[in-house]
Amino acid sequence: MNAVVAEKAPQHQRSGSALSAYIRDYLARLRGGELGSAPALVGLIVITAFFAIVHQGFLSAYNLEALVIQAAPIIVMAMGLVFVLLLGEIDLSAGTTGGLCSAIMAVLLIRHGWWWWLAILAGLAVGLIIGFSMGWLRAYAGIPSFVITLATFLAFQGVTLILVGGQGSIILPAGTPLIGLENSFVPLWLGWVLLGVFVVGYAALKLLDARGRRSAGLPATPVAVIVAKVVGVAVVGIAFTYEMGINRNLITNAFFSNKAEGEPWVVVLLALLFVVWHFILSRTRYGRHVYAVGGNEEASRRGGVAVSRIRISVFVICSGTAAVSGLVAASLLQSVQSNAGAGNTLLLAVGAAVIGGTSLFGGRGRMIDAVLGGLVVAVIINGMSDLIQGANSSGYEWVVTGGVLLLAAGFDAVVRRGRTA
């Protein structure tokens, strides 16, 4: 039995402190290929630092706002895609679904005179129905999701074109809360209050978790690590809220004194969506089953997981979230174009999720991936457009975004190989 002893993994050593044990565990997980959000976070810091150095004003309040409202639709869509990607599926039509839902909303609002909130609800409902149909086709008809969503990608583009019609776009009336989402700002005091609630809630949750584990006699995250994480979140939050508090409206005179200060409302929406989806994925039975089906469908079925229902549900969530993303995009543009959600919309969102660390092969990914990856994509697009002026600027933007995506996907593949080896 000597060989047995030698084969054993190293035992937990009680000698070191809880903190050093935690760090050892973390490093072991890193070596094992469980990188978490580390690469995306490092990437985000590096490219942000790069653009901040080469381009004065990249981190100015004005540009920061632009960056956030550009990133918002990408991040929202990526959040929905994480669910689908966790099952190893793909939704190529998330972009055009969002476009279609925003077009339906706009048509009901403008041409049929519906109340704005009813129009929004209708748009969201259409998103859910689309998701259910595609999920059903995948789960019960057994058509590969790539094909289903490629078909709907094309078809919805057409429906949007028909709905919006010849004039090419439907202008949304200023002043509705929908427009305000991307274009008006949270009052300064409220911004600070919300930040406080977020940070205190985060800290309380982490500390309660650790206390519960300790009282259950299980190894818990050391308080020092929790404090470090909370301080990190608080510092970023405070810096962001402070800078968003700077007035960005330069034309202020006796007649025209509108101030543009405070964070855009969409930040609140992002935080809400993030908290809800993160909670569902990480703390509920449903979330556990999503990971399980993505990891091993057969094992999940034998364990009693309703695999088909899970599969349909992720498409519903993805398309529903895509509808939200479409509405956010409409808010950003203050209109719905006849090509809404077509082109690069979906690809940027998939890119965001993958850059954030979500695997295209299923089973691995978290909600934070969508946020970090979406920020990386937005920073690249924003930074490149400032950096390279002239006729070819958007060309370079595309090349760099593609390069980063390939890098992230390649990274994913290498990590996977490391894990299976």
Added chain:
Amino acid sequence: MKTLELKGVGKSFGPVVALRSVDFSAAAGDVTALVGDNGAGKSTMVKCIGGIYRIDEGEILLDGTAQHLHEPRDAAHLGIEIVHQDLALCDNLDVVGNMFLGREKIGRFHTLDENEMEQLAGQTLASLSVRTVRSVRQKVASLSGGQRQTVAIAKSVLWSSKIVILDEPTAALGVAQTEQVLDLVRRLADRGVAVVLVSHNMNDVMKVADSIAVLFLGRMAAQVRRSEVNQTQVVELITSGRSGDLGLPGAETIGAST
């Protein structure tokens, strides 16, 4: 009384007779080995017990009561756990997540009760004297073959299964890991579980089994106590269906097909 008993069980796939009036029994506390050559009907029999196939004739008795097994869920409800060769584990979940898959404990606010699950998982592994799994929060992807097998077996203990069927548990393992898994199989039986060990490996069978059932071309050649036979006799039973006065009468061994 036998925990699991098969009486005259038959199963055909069209013209192909996979099992013909098979009798088999497994007692609590025993490791019952099920052996036979490729195509002898071992997998078919396991799938019948697991409710994956429906039997054509005969009956399956649990604790003396005839049961109708229509689907895998029926078998699971009756305390039958099959640990498959291809290991029904999710690589991306940790040990706790896998052991509670489909039967998660729910705590406050409909959230997963991770602490209770982790405690129970730890206790179960400890009660089986498993020391090879360093942390129950390890992802299964990072475990070795033997450790994975251990987790799969421990899962059946956690859910207090009455009958655990292990389908080739050592097929892909090295010498040391095989040793570990066989130890675990023994401890499982010592807890009063009826363990059925499907195996090709004669060494494993002779080492750990209390009772040996030999399938030959879809028929039960013999079910004997381990103490009453030697390895040569078992091998003869496997290859020719008879050994001395054990096994099938000569004339009837011809004609069955799989």
